[in-house]
Amino acid sequence: MFNIAAVERDTGLSKDTLRVWERRYGFPTPMRDDNGDRAYPIEQVEKLRLIRRLLDMGKRPSKVVGASTEDLLREIDALQAPCETDIAEPEDDFLRLVRLHRSDELRSTLQQMLLKQGLQRFVSETVDRLNIAIGQSWMRGELDVSEEHLYSEQLQNVLRNAIGSHSSAGSRPRILLTTFPEEQHGLGLLMAEAMLVPEGACCISLGVQTPLADIRNAAIAGNFDIVALSFSGAYPARQAVEGLKQLRNLVPDGILLWAGGAALQGKQSRLEGIRVITSLQDAVTALGEWRTAHQS
Amino acid sequence: MFNIAAVERDTGLSKDTLRVWERRYGFPTPMRDDNGDRAYPIEQVEKLRLIRRLLDMGKRPSKVVGASTEDLLREIDALQAPCETDIAEPEDDFLRLVRLHRSDELRSTLQQMLLKQGLQRFVSETVDRLNIAIGQSWMRGELDVSEEHLYSEQLQNVLRNAIGSHSSAGSRPRILLTTFPEEQHGLGLLMAEAMLVPEGACCISLGVQTPLADIRNAAIAGNFDIVALSFSGAYPARQAVEGLKQLRNLVPDGILLWAGGAALQGKQSRLEGIRVITSLQDAVTALGEWRTAHQS
DNA sequence: TTTTATGTTTGTCATGGACAAATGGTTGAC
DNA sequence: GTCAACCATTTGTCCATGACAAACATAAAA
Numbered sequence: 001m002f003n004i005a006a007v008e009r010d011t012g013l014s015k016d017t018l019r020v021w022e023r024r025y026g027f028p029t030p031m032r033d034d035n036g037d038r039a040y041p042i043e044q045v046e047k048l049r050l051i052r053r054l055l056d057m058g059k060r061p062s063k064v065v066g067a068s069t070e071d072l073l074r075e076i077d078a079l080q081a082p083c084e085t086d087i088a089e090p091e092d093d094f095l096r097l098v099r100l101h102r103s104d105e106l107r108s109t110l111q112q113m114l115l116k117q118g119l120q121r122f123v124s125e126t127v128d129r130l131n132i133a134i135g136q137s138w139m140r141g142e143l144d145v146s147e148e149h150l151y152s153e154q155l156q157n158v159l160r161n162a163i164g165s166h167s168s169a170g171s172r173p174r175i176l177l178t179t180f181p182e183e184q185h186g187l188g189l190l191m192a193e194a195m196l197v198p199e200g201a202c203c204i205s206l207g208v209q210t211p212l213a214d215i216r217n218a219a220i221a222g223n224f225d226i227v228a229l230s231f232s233g234a235y236p237a238r239q240a241v242e243g244l245k246q247l248r249n250l251v252p253d254g255i256l257l258w259a260g261g262a263a264l265q266g267k268q269s270r271l272e273g274i275r276v277i278t279s280l281q282d283a284v285t286a287l288g289e290w291r292t293a294h295q296s
Numbered sequence: 297m298f299n300i301a302a303v304e305r306d307t308g309l310s311k312d313t314l315r316v317w318e319r320r321y322g323f324p325t326p327m328r329d330d331n332g333d334r335a336y337p338i339e340q341v342e343k344l345r346l347i348r349r350l351l352d353m354g355k356r357p358s359k360v361v362g363a364s365t366e367d368l369l370r371e372i373d374a375l376q377a378p379c380e381t382d383i384a385e386p387e388d389d390f391l392r393l394v395r396l397h398r399s400d401e402l403r404s405t406l407q408q409m410l411l412k413q414g415l416q417r418f419v420s421e422t423v424d425r426l427n428i429a430i431g432q433s434w435m436r437g438e439l440d441v442s443e444e445h446l447y448s449e450q451l452q453n454v455l456r457n458a459i460g461s462h463s464s465a466g467s468r469p470r471i472l473l474t475t476f477p478e479e480q481h482g483l484g485l486l487m488a489e490a491m492l493v494p495e496g497a498c499c500i501s502l503g504v505q506t507p508l509a510d511i512r513n514a515a516i517a518g519n520f521d522i523v524a525l526s527f528s529g530a531y532p533a534r535q536a537v538e539g540l541k542q543l544r545n546l547v548p549d550g551i552l553l554w555a556g557g558a559a560l561q562g563k564q565s566r567l568e569g570i571r572v573i574t575s576l577q578d579a580v581t582a583l584g585e586w587r588t589a590h591q592s
Numbered sequence: 593t594t595t596t597a598t599g600t601t602t603g604t605c606a607t608g609g610a611c612a613a614a615t616g617g618t619t620g621a622c
Numbered sequence: 623g624t625c626a627a628c629c630a631t632t633t634g635t636c637c638a639t640g641a642c643a644a645a646c647a648t649a650a651a652a
Binding site: 006101103104144145146147149150152153156157160161163164167169170178180181182184204205206207209210211212213214215217218221222239242243246 | 301302305306307308345397399400403440441442443445446448449452453456457459460465466474477480500501502503505506507510511513514517518
């Protein structure tokens, strides 16, 4: 049983939204605890996550919030069919390791792939595909939370290790990486860093959850050229756009803002003065643009 | 002018809290826009940030939310004066690096100390003291969020790197490390891991925020001997005790439970069937106890 | 000194109404 | 057929006020 704050954390849907959906569409239908507060059963939270997925894919709430779980799964399958071709064997083998909790082999497999492919290709191809495979498995209920955490931890170990062995002290541009306060997921930051560091950029990550004002202060105090923000799929797109505009006003024009991640798909138009990073490769492109503009 | 969502992002105070303070204490006093929505002037947002600082230092809202800006500044000054005795020079030098955002030197300094002292001594002495020094500086307002994040990230890099270079696959005991869902801080886990790995324990961390049921599943599926939980000072002690009891009922008796961290100071008595880890050194002691009991 | 009981304080949740911004579809001009 | 302008719906966020449990402090008892 989850209270409304927990559901907000888990689904990325605001408390207000959850209450208004209940009123308008008749879903979710939480029980009540002794105190009269909403208590959401786990199945409803999972269904809400499905709905979230469909909304991100462009469906409208009125079409999906009332629907049955079966219909939702059908719709997701239908929309996923095109890009689903390619959960190839390597990913499948890998998922098996995750499901068996073979953490040592997990790590050494990742490490091996990294060595074979080099950091950038490893991240932009292998890790990118693995994340998708993991995400899909999770949606299908084939993985549980602990297995996803295990993967995430091992990947983090491998990436941090690899990034740490590049030394780019003193080089340019200086890039500050972080996320907004409500964002929990830091893997995107690490992946971005992994793409940029081999190009000779000087990346400094603050991890997740830095308040806007502190991002500003750090950007100025640390003499940064670029501030890069990451938004996971769970982050409300609207808040992301709003926050980015605000940050754009806070930091001096001389400092560029980059923003990337699943939450920003298709939002480029609304973001003036901000370079939206559309893919991991695009981060390298953006770095090239900066270099062209600043050769002197 | 900030709307209420922006102020929430900036100050970390929830919309509900902002509205209820206005009602109860007569501050803040936002203007209204054409739509009747609250519009906070920048000065009030800054004052709210001051108030936030005082609350973090232990003041109570009723004492500070109504006060004048001058009084607030005076109070902050007053609280900063004491407890200044015991920050030795090495820590002070180190803090200077943090304050200057010298992330590269920060990392190499940590790395050097680690090499000189060895992983265990580094963690149980140096890091322990640094954490305290950072905490105190933070209370005094000498550090901001971004600086604390910077320290935490660099330390994490160094620790993960060091832990990764010990290979203890296949050894015993197998220890699962993680935290409860509401816990945000993962440094404690890393520090514990750093104490245990050199002793030959096989540590697997799931990172923070694993639901109880998933901890149970992972513990059983991964064939673990011990499950270790970490609780930062910010975690409500009562919830920790409650959750630990519940977890004790979920996992088989054959699997030991260890629990440590600031939130558990003085709570040993209430925790039957759980080994409370009172310090980083004590983790090593507890490991010795397990070995004595399981030599065969 | 430590534990237990008793008031206060404080953050979060509930309800139901309102509205602006976003979206989808339709019409008419080029 | 494409594009722009228009209108109707949809949708998320905000508001006001009331309520209450958990956290906290303080006083009394062991």
